[in-house]
Amino acid sequence: EAGVTQFPSHSVIEKGQTVTLRCDPISGHDNLYWYRRVMGKEIKFLLHFVKESKQDESGMPNNRFLAERTGGTYSTLKVQPAELEDSGVYFCASSLFLNQPQHFGDGTRLSIL
Amino acid sequence: AQSVTQLDSQVPVFEEAPVELRCNYSSSVSVYLFWYVQYPNQGLQLLLKYLSGSTLVKGINGFEAEFNKSQTSFHLRKPSVHISDTAEYFCAVSVSGNEKLTFGTGTRLTIIP
Numbered sequence: 410e411a412g413v414t415q416f417p418s419h420s421v422i423e424k425g426q427t428v429t430l431r432c433d434p435i436s437g438h439d440n441l442y443w444y445r446r447v448m449g450k451e452i453k454f455l456l457h458f459v460k461e462s463k464q465d466e467s468g469m470p471n472n473r474f475l476a477e478r479t480g481g482t483y484s485t486l487k488v489q490p491a492e493l494e495d496s497g498v499y500f501c502a503s504s505l506f507l508n509q510p511q512h513f514g515d516g517t518r519l520s521i522l
Numbered sequence: 523a524q525s526v527t528q529l530d531s532q533v534p535v536f537e538e539a540p541v542e543l544r545c546n547y548s549s550s551v552s553v554y555l556f557w558y559v560q561y562p563n564q565g566l567q568l569l570l571k572y573l574s575g576s577t578l579v580k581g582i583n584g585f586e587a588e589f590n591k592s593q594t595s596f597h598l599r600k601p602s603v604h605i606s607d608t609a610e611y612f613c614a615v616s617v618s619g620n621e622k623l624t625f626g627t628g629t630r631l632t633i634i635p
Contacts, residue, residue, distance in 0.1 A: 413565070415565075442621075444623070450627065451626060451628070452612065452625040453625070454623060457622055465620070465622060467622075500566065507621050508621060511621075511623065512568070513567070515563075515564060515565035516565055
């Protein structure tokens with residue numbers, strides 16, 4: 410089966426611009442998670458979807474970040490406007506059931522100049 | 523809230539030598555424990571998990587970990603490492619009813635030929 414796919418693999422934008430990251434979970438996985446790793450720090454949880462509903466968005470840093478999962482399939486994470494501190498690697502993960510191991514994508518490396 | 527500590531940010535080990543990567547956690551409730559590995563230019567891959575049952579857990583690539591509740595530890599071990607084990611290793615914890623993963627800061631394992 411295809412794994413979790415993230416696009417793009419790398420994005421370089423200027424401060425103030427908008428960027429949209431996409432995640433395609435493993436087919437049939439209702440649970441979708443977004444995480445972020447800022448350079449030198451730990452990987453931090455951003456939010457959790459169950460199908461199209463936001464189950465937990467306690468990790469979203471501020472209202473410049475908007476996550477959607479229309480139709481309960483793929484998800485997008487939009488950053489608008491991007492700030493320097495948003496640079497990092499954004500990971501997406503999915504799982505079939507709750508408390509099952511999460512399968513991660515390769516991540517999107519976001520660089521804000 | 524739970525937390526994970528990986529005290530060793532970098533661990534150099536000679537090829538074919540044993541290795542132990544340390545992980546300690548803090549939580550007021552029962553936890554699920556995971557080790558993930560990130561090979562260069564790849565995403566996170568699940569090495570092993572502890573959900574319940576036997577405290578000695580075996581994973582892929584010859585790795586194993588032991589859950590020690592009294593010491594709140596989940597150290598990762600391998601009796602003989604190979605060059606291909608060069609990667610960054612992350613310990614993570616979640617709790618029942620809250621599936622987001624809390625990660626440690628990672629340990630970079632370098633194998634010396």
